[in-house]
Amino acid sequence: MPCGVPAKYPGKTHFKPGANYAKPSGNPLGKNPSDLWEFLRDEWDGAFWDIPNCKANHPEKTEHPCQFPIELVERCVLAFTDVGDWVLDPFGGVGTTAVAAALHQRRAVSFEREMAYQQIALERMQALQAGTLRYRPMGKPIHEPTGGEKVAQVPAQWLQHR
Numbered sequence: 557m558p559c560g561v562p563a564k565y566p567g568k569t570h571f572k573p574g575a576n577y578a579k580p581s582g583n584p585l586g587k588n589p590s591d592l593w594e595f596l597r598d599e600w601d602g603a604f605w606d607i608p609n610c611k612a613n614h615p616e617k618t619e620h621p622c623q624f625p626i627e628l629v630e631r632c633v634l635a636f637t638d639v640g641d642w643v644l645d646p647f648g649g650v651g652t653t654a655v656a657a658a659l660h661q662r663r664a665v666s667f668e669r670e671m672a673y674q675q676i677a678l679e680r681m682q683a684l685q686a687g688t689l690r691y692r693p694m695g696k697p698i699h700e701p702t703g704g705e706k707v708a709q710v711p712a713q714w715l716q717h718r
C-alpha cells in the first residue's frame with residue numbers, strides 16, 4: 557500500500573459541475589507522489605508556501621544559521637527542471653539544494669566557502685545515498701499546536717501587556 561501523507565483538508569470536494577461533483581477530491585490514502593502536482597497547485601492557489609523553517613527540533617537542522625528546508629528547494633527543482641538536469645547553487649551552505657536535486661534525480665553543483673559547511677553538505681549527500689538522511693517529507697502537514705503544550709502558552713510576563 558502506498559505510504560501517504562495525511563491530507564490537510566480531507567473533507568474537500570470537487571466543486572465543478574460534472575461526474576465528480578460533490579465527491580471527495582482527495583485521496584483516502586493521503587498525499588503521495590501521485591498527488592504531488594495537485595497539492596502544489598492547491599498551495600499556489602493559496603498564494604504562499606507554508607514550510608517550517610529549520611529551527612528547534614526540525615529533523616534537517618544542522619549548525620548552519622540560515623539553512624533552507626529541503627522542501628523549499630524541492631518545489632523549485634520540480635517546477636523548473638527535468639530529471640537529469642543540472643542545478644547550481646553558488647551559495648550552497650550545507651548542501652540543501654544539492655540534496656533536493658538528488659532526491660529528484662537531478663545533478664547538482666554546490667559552492668560554499670566555509671569548510672565546515674562543505675563538510676556537512678558532503679555528509680548529508682552521503683547520508684542521502686545511504687538512505688539515512690533525516691528530512692521532512694514534502695507535503696507533510698504542519699503540526700498545529702493543540703493549545704495545551706507549554707510552548708503554546710502565553711508567557712506570564714506577556715500578560716501584563718494585554
Ligand SMILES: C[S@@+](CC[C@H](N)C(=O)[O-])C[C@H]1O[C@@H](n2cnc3c(N)ncnc32)[C@H](O)[C@@H]1O
Pocket residue numbers: 620622623624625646647648649650651652653667668669670673
Ligand atoms: C544563506 S546561506 C545558504 C544556505 C543554504 N541554502 C543551505 O540550506 O544550507 C549562504 C551561504 O553562502 C556562503 N557564501 C557567501 N559568500 C560566498 C562566496 N563568495 N562563495 C561561496 N560561498 C559563499 C556562506 O558561507 C553561506 O553558507
